[in-house]
Amino acid sequence: MSAxxxxxxxxxxPLTRAAVFLVVRVDAGAEQIxxxxxxxxxxxxxxxxxxxLDxxxxxxxGVSSAAWDRIYGVPRPAELHELPVFDGDRHTSVTTQADLLFHLRAGRMDLCFELETLIMDRLRGAVTVVDEVSGFRxxxxxxxxxxVDGTENPxxxxxxxxxxxxxxxxxxxxxxxxxxxxxxxxxxWNALSTEEQELVIGRRKLSDVELPDADKPADSHLALTVIADEDGNELAILRDNMPFGRPAxxxxxxxxIGYAKSPSVIERMLENMFVGSPPGNHDRILDFSTPRTGALFYVPTADFLEDPPAPPQPVQDSPDTATADPSSLGIGSLRRSARS
Structure with a gap:
């Protein structure tokens, strides 16, 4: 099937005025629900x-690596795995145990609210809520x-x-x-001058114009999150970040939230931010912004969701089938460290 x-x-x-980010774990035995x-x-x-209509x-x-086999029982997408932990000298990212992501977007929050209510009516008692965030433009x-957030979106x-x-x-x-x-x-953050903030981000605050390379610090957010392939071509992702908060x-x-055809692009950004490029040159924005969650999911097509393939029938082992040594199936560490 082509894209x-x-x-x-x-x-x-398109970007919207309102969004809800709902992350859940599917309880044991509730996979069919x-x-x-x-x-x-x-x-x-x-x-x-x-x-x-408007x-x-x-x-x-989205479905995580941990949930894919349990829910669908078919071979998982090639690059679906648990999000690594990026461990730098000063800052460490967070990987959250999560199964499903629901990213709801609309021009009005009431539409997101109504759809989330219908989703939870179906899942209540079958999932554990990991996180629920209401975002606003x-x-x-x-x-x-x-x-300005998302300037470089393709x-x-x-x-x-x-x-x-x-x-x-x-x-x-x-x-x-x-x-x-x-x-x-x-x-x-607000104790910094506007000029100091601009050096952290790598852009002018008012105009959103990128700083010249000569003025852009190597540890600025923009310098560390621009990723290129071996030929020097910039690799883009699609961000739909949203502010949220409770001032009281x-x-x-x-x-x-970043979408990409390969998670390796976002993972390289995160490694640059937390571990540094070169190691130790971490993203200055992390001195003011602390991660609380993190997870990687695969987003199937709507066709897949509505009509998923049937899982393969188990093949009965013959008496001569050798049993694999469980110790040979161990998974290596997902932690990416500046100290390894």
């Missing part, structure tokens, strides 16, 4: 979205640090090439997505 033939879940949808809900999810989205409601569901697409055909799997395999048209919840120390609780944050 063009498969119906996407709406990964390439989760699978049935995922199959019905495109229909539930249409049901709610039809009530406001509301732009979409819902993207902040003025002219700025984060709570005051800078558009049109470039977005499809950057985000949708197209390796002529069974998972064409899907995507990979990484999520991280960051909390900001706004008191420390001194909670201010950014929910990072």
């Amino acid at each position: 063009e033939a498969a119906e996407s879940q709406g990964v390439l949808g 989760a699978k049935d809900l995922l199959a019905d999810l495109p229909g539930l989205q249409r049901t709610v979205g039809f009530r406001s 509301g732009g409601l979409t819902c993207v569901a 902040y003025f002219d697409a700025r984060d709570l640090l005051g800078f 558009t049109g055909a470039s977005a499809a090439r950057a985000v949708l799997v197209d390796d002529d395999g069974p998972f064409d048209g899907g995507s990979y997505v990484v999520v991280q919840k960051y909390l900001h120390d706004l008191a420390a 609780h001194d909670e201010f944050g950014t929910y990072f």
Whole structure:
């Protein structure tokens, strides 16, 4: 199936004013409930979205490595794995035990609320909620640090090439997505001058213009998160980050969500940020923003969700079949460290 033939879940949808990020673990024995809900999810989205045709409601569901075998029982996508922990000299990322991601987007929060309610009506008692964040568009697409977020997002055909799997395999048209919840120390951030903040980010705060290379510090966020291939071509991802917060609780944050055709692009960004490039040259934004969660998911096509392939029938071993040594099946460490 080609990326063009498969119906996407709406990964390439436009930025919206409101979003909900719901991450859950599927309880033991509830795999069929989760699978049935995922199959019905495109229909539930249409049901709610039809009530406001200009509301732009979409819902993207992702499945983690830990949940794929349990729910679908078919070979997993080639690059689906647990998100590594990136362990630097000063900062360490977080990997969260998670099974399913629901990324709800709309022009109005009530549409996200209604669809999330229908999802949880189906999953209540079958899942454990890991995290639930309601995001909002902040003025002219700025984060709570005051800078425009998502400036370098690809558009049109470039977005499809950057985000949708197209390796002529069974998972064409899907995507990979990484999520991280960051909390900001706004008191420390706001103690910096505007010029100091611009050196941390690598852009002008008001105009959003990128700093010249000669003025951009090597540990700025922009310098460390621009990834290129061996030929020097920049590798893009699609971000739909959202601010969130509870001022009465001194909670201010950014929910990072990045889609890509290969998770290796986002993982290289995270390694540069936390471990440093070169090691020790960590992203200065981490001195003010602390990760609280992190997970990697594969986003199947809507066609896959609605009509997943049947799992293969087990083959009965013959008496001569050798039993694999369990010790030979161990998984290596996922931790990427500046000290290894």
